Amino acid sequence: MRALSLHDGHNAPWLTLIRDGIGGRKKTLETRNRPTRVRGDVLLCGAKKPKGRYSGLAACVVTIVDCRPMTKADEQAACCELYPGAYVWQLDNIRPIDPFPVSGRQGFFNVDYTPPGHDLSRWLNQVHVGDAFDLTEELPAESVDLICTSPPYLWKVHYDTDHPALMGMEADIDTYLRRLIGLVIRYERVLKPTGVIAINLGDTTRNGSPLLIPERFLIAGADEPRLSLQLRDKIAWTKENPPPRSRTGIAKKTLLDAWEHWYILSKSRDWRADLQEWNPDLDASPQEIGDRKGLSYRRLVAMSDHLTPAQKQRANDAIDRTLEKMRSGDLADFRVRINGEHKDKFGNLPGGRKSQMERDGFYVIEIGWETMKRNWISTAVENIEKCGHPAVFPLYIADRVVRTWCPPDGVVLDTFLGSGQTAIAADQNDRDWVGFELSPQYATEAEQRIVAAQVERERNRTLFEFEPESTAETADPEPHPELF
Ligand SMILES: C[S@@+](CC[C@H](N)C(=O)[O-])C[C@H]1O[C@@H](n2cnc3c(N)ncnc32)[C@H](O)[C@@H]1O
Numbered sequence: 001m002r003a004l005s006l007h008d009g010h011n012a013p014w015l016t017l018i019r020d021g022i023g024g025r026k027k028t029l030e031t032r033n034r035p036t037r038v039r040g041d042v043l044l045c046g047a048k049k050p051k052g053r054y055s056g057l058a059a060c061v062v063t064i065v066d067c068r069p070m071t072k073a074d075e076q077a078a079c080c081e082l083y084p085g086a087y088v089w090q091l092d093n094i095r096p097i098d099p100f101p102v103s104g105r106q107g108f109f110n111v112d113y114t115p116p117g118h119d120l121s122r123w124l125n126q127v128h129v130g131d132a133f134d135l136t137e138e139l140p141a142e143s144v145d146l147i148c149t150s151p152p153y154l155w156k157v158h159y160d161t162d163h164p165a166l167m168g169m170e171a172d173i174d175t176y177l178r179r180l181i182g183l184v185i186r187y188e189r190v191l192k193p194t195g196v197i198a199i200n201l202g203d204t205t206r207n208g209s210p211l212l213i214p215e216r217f218l219i220a221g222a223d224e225p226r227l228s229l230q231l232r233d234k235i236a237w238t239k240e241n242p243p244p245r246s247r248t249g250i251a252k253k254t255l256l257d258a259w260e261h262w263y264i265l266s267k268s269r270d271w272r273a274d275l276q277e278w279n280p281d282l283d284a285s286p287q288e289i290g291d292r293k294g295l296s297y298r299r300l301v302a303m304s305d306h307l308t309p310a311q312k313q314r315a316n317d318a319i320d321r322t323l324e325k326m327r328s329g330d331l332a333d334f335r336v337r338i339n340g341e342h343k344d345k346f347g348n349l350p351g352g353r354k355s356q357m358e359r360d361g362f363y364v365i366e367i368g369w370e371t372m373k374r375n376w377i378s379t380a381v382e383n384i385e386k387c388g389h390p391a392v393f394p395l396y397i398a399d400r401v402v403r404t405w406c407p408p409d410g411v412v413l414d415t416f417l418g419s420g421q422t423a424i425a426a427d428q429n430d431r432d433w434v435g436f437e438l439s440p441q442y443a444t445e446a447e448q449r450i451v452a453a454q455v456e457r458e459r460n461r462t463l464f465e466f467e468p469e470s471t472a473e474t475a476d477p478e479p480h481p482e483l484f
Contacts, residue, residue: 047106117140145195176213276369
């Protein structure tokens with residue numbers, strides 16, 4: 001969980017004042033000379049120096065509920081005098097724990113620790129029928145690694161419930177966005193510090209114009225003081241078979257809407273992302289790319305009027321070394337910039353590549369696999385046989401999202417489970433999952449699909465598992481006579 005270090009020396013025992021109080025005084029306002037957007041549970045740890053009761057120890061869990069400039073009236077709760085530029089961070093729900101050693105850092109850092117009461121086990125691997133808002137509030141704080149979900153789009157699909165909590169039927173855009181942001185605030189509380197939200201949002205068109213709901217959602221989220229989530233990736237899901245529409249009115253003059261947004265938001269800078277799992281299959285093999293490019297770069301080196309013979313030799317050696325890395329799969333691609341052949345793309349600033357170019361007459365840019373991962377995913381819209389759900393996202397995408405942004409032993413939450421795709425993707429990648437769905441009918445169908453997917457997986461496993469080869473000890477010494 002997220003941790004914060006505080007001084008606890010004898011002269012300034014801040015952590016002791018928060019955890020235990022001293023002489024009837026208790027500190028409930030932490031003061032710093034900067035504000036924080038962090039809200040939720042934080043483990044407080046004593047800095048190693050100066051020495052005091054909780055130096056080098058984690059001592060309590062608190063909930064940061066607010067942050068504002070300090071005033072004179074805050075002095076008592078902060079246990080210190082007002083100073084210029086001071087902010088108070090309001091601490092609630094102070095829970096002492098059995099102290100344990102931590103090696104921390106200054107400021108916020110992450111610690112592998114689950115506070116008492118944060119146990120998620122009673123929720124795991126089940127579909128819970130109910131409202132996403134209420135159920136998310138019941139989940140323990142900082143217990144989920146990935147929220148992979150697709151809320152109902154505004155005024156788009158008719159779902160099989162008229163429950164008052166149904167999303168997507170709000171009277172206007174502002175109400176819809178307010179609800180969505182309210183939900184994301186709840187998401188932030190239940191996410192682990194390394195956690196990620198992968199949210200799929202579609203737009204709505206009125207009179208031939210998109211209402212820009214995904215974009216408005218991002219702006220409203222960035223402006224929301226209760227959120228400290230950061231947008232990390234904007235992914236386009238391009239549909240290979242977009243649903244056709246009638247050729248009437250304005251539709252005759254606008255293009256068929258064939259892609260949707262997926263946004264990746266993280267709670268901290270330490271978010272989990274295994275990009276090797278995103279688009280694993282790139283078009284050409286590095287060997288092919290390397291051989292083709294190696295040839296053309298060598299030709300440019302040979303023909304160059306700017307390089308000296310020694311520089312040409314060094315450039316060819318560098319190309320050879322790079323091709324070797326391509327062959328062994330260490331690199332996905334590369335570029336060579338040669339003096340006189342290529343324009344300087346780095347704003348001609350001194351240092352770095354510019355001085356390399358002046359000294360050697362060339363430089364090589366190595367491109368790793370991660371840098372080749374593109375922010376789009378292309379797949380067909382799925383029409384699943386015998387599935388009554390009207391708005392299913394592809395299992396392929398849920399699978400990629402789970403593999404990329406949820407650690408192998410992690411927990412995936414989908415608060416709008418629908419047909420159960422997220423749960424199936426989590427299950428087949430051996431992650432735990434939690435699913436919420438408002439419609440009892442969809443929830444039952446999702447449960448059936450999840451079990452059917454498990455049975456199918458088990459069947460495939462046994463089909464493709466080979467019998468172990470007989471060893472000398474276990475093999476039948478003689479064929480059965482009746483077989484011949
Ligand atoms: C876009 S669909 C999700 C589809 C899902 N991703 C799939 O692949 O099957 C949205 C779902 O949210 C459900 N829903 C709507 N309002 C809800 C709420 N307040 N709480 C929980 N579920 C809700 C709808 O019944 C619908 O099944």
